[in-house]
Amino acid sequence: MNGPLLTFPKGGIHPPESKTLTGHLPVETVPIPREVEILLSQHFGTSCKPVVKKKDLINEGDLIGEVAKGLGASVHASVTGKVKNIATSAHPVSVSVPSIILETDQEAEPREWPASNWRGLSRDQLLERVKRAGIVGIGGAGFPTHVKLSPPPEAKVDTLILNGAECEPYLTTDHRLMVEHPEEIIEGAEIILHILGITRCHIGIEANKPDAIDALRKAAAGLASDGLTISVDPVQVKYPQGSEKQLIESITGRRVPGFGLPFDVGTLVQNVGTTKAIYDAVALGKPLYEKIITISGKGIARQANLLVKIGTRLSDIVAFLGGTGPGLAKVVMGGPMMGFAIPTLDIPVTKTTSGVLFLTEEEIDTRPHGQCIRCGWCLDVCPMGLSPNEIGVYVEAGRPEDTSRFGVFECFECGCCAYTCPAKRPLVQFIRLGKMKAKK
Amino acid sequence: MTVSVSPHVKSGQSVEKIMWTVVACLLPPLILSIFIFGIQTLIISIISVASCAAVEAISQKLLHRPVTIKDGSAVITGLLMAYVIPPGVPYWIPILGAVMAIYVAKHLLGGIGFNIFNPALIGRAFLMATFPVAMTSAWLPPIRDGAIFRYMGPAVDAVTTATPLYILKHYGPSALMEKFGSMPAIYGDFLVGWRPGCIGETSAILILLGGLYLIYRRYITWHIPVSVIVTVALLTWAFGGKTLFTGNPLLAVLSGGLMLGAFFMATDYVTSPSQATAKLIFGAGVGALTVLIRLKGGYPEGVCYAILLMNPVVPALEEWFRPRRFAPQKGAQQ
Numbered sequence: 001m002n003g004p005l006l007t008f009p010k011g012g013i014h015p016p017e018s019k020t021l022t023g024h025l026p027v028e029t030v031p032i033p034r035e036v037e038i039l040l041s042q043h044f045g046t047s048c049k050p051v052v053k054k055k056d057l058i059n060e061g062d063l064i065g066e067v068a069k070g071l072g073a074s075v076h077a078s079v080t081g082k083v084k085n086i087a088t089s090a091h092p093v094s095v096s097v098p099s100i101i102l103e104t105d106q107e108a109e110p111r112e113w114p115a116s117n118w119r120g121l122s123r124d125q126l127l128e129r130v131k132r133a134g135i136v137g138i139g140g141a142g143f144p145t146h147v148k149l150s151p152p153p154e155a156k157v158d159t160l161i162l163n164g165a166e167c168e169p170y171l172t173t174d175h176r177l178m179v180e181h182p183e184e185i186i187e188g189a190e191i192i193l194h195i196l197g198i199t200r201c202h203i204g205i206e207a208n209k210p211d212a213i214d215a216l217r218k219a220a221a222g223l224a225s226d227g228l229t230i231s232v233d234p235v236q237v238k239y240p241q242g243s244e245k246q247l248i249e250s251i252t253g254r255r256v257p258g259f260g261l262p263f264d265v266g267t268l269v270q271n272v273g274t275t276k277a278i279y280d281a282v283a284l285g286k287p288l289y290e291k292i293i294t295i296s297g298k299g300i301a302r303q304a305n306l307l308v309k310i311g312t313r314l315s316d317i318v319a320f321l322g323g324t325g326p327g328l329a330k331v332v333m334g335g336p337m338m339g340f341a342i343p344t345l346d347i348p349v350t351k352t353t354s355g356v357l358f359l360t361e362e363e364i365d366t367r368p369h370g371q372c373i374r375c376g377w378c379l380d381v382c383p384m385g386l387s388p389n390e391i392g393v394y395v396e397a398g399r400p401e402d403t404s405r406f407g408v409f410e411c412f413e414c415g416c417c418a419y420t421c422p423a424k425r426p427l428v429q430f431i432r433l434g435k436m437k438a439k440k
Numbered sequence: 441m442t443v444s445v446s447p448h449v450k451s452g453q454s455v456e457k458i459m460w461t462v463v464a465c466l467l468p469p470l471i472l473s474i475f476i477f478g479i480q481t482l483i484i485s486i487i488s489v490a491s492c493a494a495v496e497a498i499s500q501k502l503l504h505r506p507v508t509i510k511d512g513s514a515v516i517t518g519l520l521m522a523y524v525i526p527p528g529v530p531y532w533i534p535i536l537g538a539v540m541a542i543y544v545a546k547h548l549l550g551g552i553g554f555n556i557f558n559p560a561l562i563g564r565a566f567l568m569a570t571f572p573v574a575m576t577s578a579w580l581p582p583i584r585d586g587a588i589f590r591y592m593g594p595a596v597d598a599v600t601t602a603t604p605l606y607i608l609k610h611y612g613p614s615a616l617m618e619k620f621g622s623m624p625a626i627y628g629d630f631l632v633g634w635r636p637g638c639i640g641e642t643s644a645i646l647i648l649l650g651g652l653y654l655i656y657r658r659y660i661t662w663h664i665p666v667s668v669i670v671t672v673a674l675l676t677w678a679f680g681g682k683t684l685f686t687g688n689p690l691l692a693v694l695s696g697g698l699m700l701g702a703f704f705m706a707t708d709y710v711t712s713p714s715q716a717t718a719k720l721i722f723g724a725g726v727g728a729l730t731v732l733i734r735l736k737g738g739y740p741e742g743v744c745y746a747i748l749l750m751n752p753v754v755p756a757l758e759e760w761f762r763p764r765r766f767a768p769q770k771g772a773q774q
Contacts, residue, residue, distance in 0.1 A: 010766065015449055169449065245766070258767040330442045336449040343443050357448075365450035366442060370508065371553040373455055376714025385765040389714075393553075407765055415447030422453040429445040 005207055007236035008246040011383035013416045015169050015239055015337070017208060018363075021296045021303045022172045027180060029307045030320050032104050036079055036311030037089055037348040038064065041097040043136040044143045045071030050100055056083045060111040061287055064100050073144040073351075074134040075100075078289035078309035080108035090347055099348075102311070113284035118191065126195050126282055133281030134351075135288050139163060139242075139271030140334065142352040145278065148268070149195050155263035160192055161251055164205040164212065164272040165235060165242030168335025170296045171355045174272050176305045177292055178205070178212035182219035185272050188279035189230055190223070192270060199228050202251045203272070206241055207234040239337060240414040244269050246383055258410055273354075288351055295321060299328030299358035308349050314356055315345040327360040337415045369424040378417035378427060384410050388417035388427045395430040400437035408434040458659050459512030465650030466519050466704065469640045472633055476582045477527035478591040481639045487531055489518030491538035499547040513552055517541055520560035520705060523640025524697055524744060525567065528578030528591060528600060533571065537563035557751045558711045561744050568744075579603055582634045603636045605696050605740040613688070630694040641697040651703030660707040663716055667723025668702040668730075669693055675731040698730065701743035711751045718754075718761035725750045 041047040048065030052058060058077045065075035081104040089099035118126065131146035151157055162185070166174040178185060189201050203220075205213050213232055220230040235241055235250050245256045247269065254265035262269050270278075273292070280286040289310050296303045301322030308317065314331075318324060332339040333347070333356055378388040386407035394403050411431050418427040473481040496514035500507045509515075521537050541563030549555045568575050580591055581601045604626075607616050620626045620635065629635055633643030641647075654660045673689035680687020693699070706712060706726050713722050726746045733742025 010764075013451075015451070255767055258765075260767070328441070330444075330448060332446075332448050337447045339446060339448065341441075341443040341446075341448060343441060359448060364442070364448050367454070370455055370511070371551060373458075373513075373553050373709050374714060375458070375709045377453075379714055379763050382763065383766060385763040387762060406762075407768065410765065410768065413446070419447050419450050420453070421450075422455050422458055424450060424454070426445055428447065432445065 005234055005236040006204075006250045007238055007241065008249050008383060010385060011381045011416060012238040012240065012246075013381050013419055014237070015419060017237070018169045018296070018336075019172050019175070019208070021170065022294050022305055023175055023209075025172075025176070025303070025305050027176050027292050027305045027307050030309075030312065030317060032079055032106070032309060033312050033316040034104055034106070035084065035313075036102050036104065036309055037099055037313060038075060038078065038102065038311035039089055039091060039097050039099045039348060039350055040065045040075055041091070042075065042142060042310070042350040042352060043071075043073040044141060045073070047098050048072060048075050050086050050098070052083050052086075052100065054083050054086060057081075058083065058102065060108070061113075061289060063287075071144055071147060073136045073146075074132070074287075076134055076287040076289045077102060078311050079104045080111070081105045090344065113280070113286040115283050116285065118282045121282075123195050123197065126191060129282045129285070130195075130278055133277070133285075133287040135274065135277045135281055136351050137271060138273045138277060138288075138291065138351055138354070140338070140352055140354065145270070145274055148270075149192065151196075151263040151268065156266050157196055157263050157268050158198055158200060158266045159252060159268075160189065160196060160198065160201040161247060161267055161269045162189055162201065162203040162272050162275055163242055163244070163247055163269055164203055164209075164216070165247055166209070167206060167237075167239045167242040168337055168339075168354075169239075170357055171294045171335050172296075172305055173292050173294045173354045175209050175212055176294075177273055177276055178209070179215050181276055182212075182215040183222075184276050184279045185216065186219040186223055186230060187283060188275035188277075190226070190228060191278055191282050192268075192275065193228055196268065201228070201230040203230065203232045204235045204241075204247050204251050205232060206237045208237045239416065240383060243383065243412060243414060245412075291349060291351065291353065293349060293353055294355035295358070296355065297332075297358040297360070298363055299325045299331075299360045301325055310351055311348045313346060313348050314342075317349075317356070318345060324358055325360070327362070328358055329361045329366070330359045330364050332357040332359060337419065338413060365424060367424050369421075369426060371423065372425060373423055375422060377420045377422065381416040381420045383414065383416065384412070386411055388431065391434050392425050392427050392430040395433045400434045401439060403431075403434035404438040404440065408438050409440055411435075455511050455513070459516055461657060461659060462516050462654065462704070463512055463519065465653055466516070466523070466640070468646040468650065469523070469633070469643045469700075470519070472643050472646060473527070473639050474588055475586065476633055476642060477580050477639065478583060479588045480591055481522075481527050484525070484527070484529065484531065484534055484639060485519060485522040488522035488534035488538060489515050491535045492518030492521070492542050495538045495542040496547070499543045500551070503547055503551075505547075505551060508552070511552070514542060517546070517560045517563070519640070520700075521563040523700060524560065524564045524638045526575065526578035526580070527639050528580045529574055533567060533574060536570075537567045540566040553710055555710055556754075557748055558705055558708050561705060561748050564744055565748060579636045581636055582629075584634070601636050603696070603740060604630070605734065608691075608695070609734070609740045627690060627694065630691070638697060641700040644694050644699045647699040647703055651699075654703070654707075660703075661716070661719065663719035664706045664712060664723040664726075665702040667720045668706055668727045669698070671724045671727025672698060672730055675728060676734075679731065679735060692731075692734075696734075696741040697743040701726070701730075701747055705743075706747050706750075711754060713754050713757040713761065715758070715761040715763060718757040722750055722754065722757055725753065
């Protein structure tokens, strides 16, 4: 492709990509652990209520938790085995959540999910399959997908955007998925287009993944019937290119209004991983209970892209890869820009885990922060046009309630400001404090 | 294991890196000044830097703050203050300036990031106000024969001279040419630095190269220096001559502390605005006040006071020129 690549107009940064550690590695399947710990809250919304009892025997793919009330997504067994306990577990974000612990039947054969023809099913039938499979936005937010796929009737969605940008350093989960399963992603896109009753789809991929771009273009070319247009759009390598609002503007030129949603500008964005899960749910009837994740960083014996059962504890994954390496300083669930640092490896993989990073002292920066020197670099890199420097100074001065005029609620915590800050100020932390105290 | 809020990776930049890079960019004019005004420029600069670092450490101890002399910002203040005082001053002069610059103008106002005025310039303004004789009678004629120890010792008083801007202001361009030679010779000498002036302000070319390097490294942007220099050139051209539009803009830019002020003082992060438009306005203000003082004020040079007068306008400029928000909340205060 000639000419400048598509991108968003303001801000952004170019952190070291660190993707060569795993980008070339085919996905390996992790052996089924003796025990899995499946959280009943892996989505945006209230926790599921268990539908099994202690000592029940369950098959891989069976429903074990269903939505109690309001927003949510059901949870399925990722292995065949026995319910060992219904308890509470540590969670990377919510501290503790209810969970179901399954003891694996090591003799059980893996369950097969034969493909069936979904064409001809109605919109509601397709949506019902998505809902039944417990799919959430696995790019990170965990918003229930069947809800996202049912925009209000007044919203005039005309464009589907698949997010394959994967702009977070280190992570190569979506990259491998696109290279190894392009047909499924394209068919998933077809399903979404049918659900929405529209014909146009753009797939945004950062230009540093040429093999993924080629694979999807090839898969999309094989389709080209049906009056659907699916185009693969390389986008500039710039963080946070994969942020929903930034990707929409890069590809369509449309800008989601403040506190608005993508359908306000006629778009709907799905992560490529979620799209593959939609394919699995609709074409195979397979619920979302396994996931590709990237294990990277210099603090682990071996880096890899892995297919793991949801509920697999990080300690089991570390053991499979040969243990942690010397100099390990920080373990992060997710990418290094927006992921969560975790204190223990007794935490299970969830639907929204995209990777786990084992970072050494040399990869992170633990220098103490100083006072703001007003260099203004954070203003230059903020993709939302906010003033992180002022928010930080106000929060430090004990006036977090006065930060809304600097746009604290528009911040989606991409971390460009804190990455760039030469004084190493924890600006995202200041902003979170501001959000807690400021008036909307 | 460390648990902290994202992001978990950070750029390799640091305050230390920025500050020590600025220090490096400031060193060539100092080295040249030894050959222009003699070895005492180095002694004065070392005393100034050492005093600023010492006062910074003592101030931070007194105020129960972490001692941060390693970040290099006090070193910059020390260098810049030395660069804007004449080369023949007594050695105790920069020590007093350091107390005012670092303790009063910087740390009593909250330390780095919170000071309203440029500390080095406050130091100089304080010295000008309290020791006007020492500060205005210590100009030395450039050494042309490499005798860098000439001005050591008590003989200095006998050789003091006047600065080009003083001559220009009080006696006019013909007197300037009488003293410094033809106009092309003046441009050449002033560009390289062979003219009477403050310790580190005379070499326009070395200051320009240092400033361009900082722009190349993206530590500063072009907006403030260009705005200051263009404004001074235009206003001097318009009002600097006997009649309108007969002033000499090139001489105005090469004289006094303009280049040093434009690249290294008006661009101080803390005391200048951060948005492009605000930077242009700030620079234009500095330029206009400089020309006003030079042409109509009581002093021959105005860069120091022009920057100090624009410094307190910065918070207002920051407030008026916020970044354009991506998509602000409807009805939210912008």
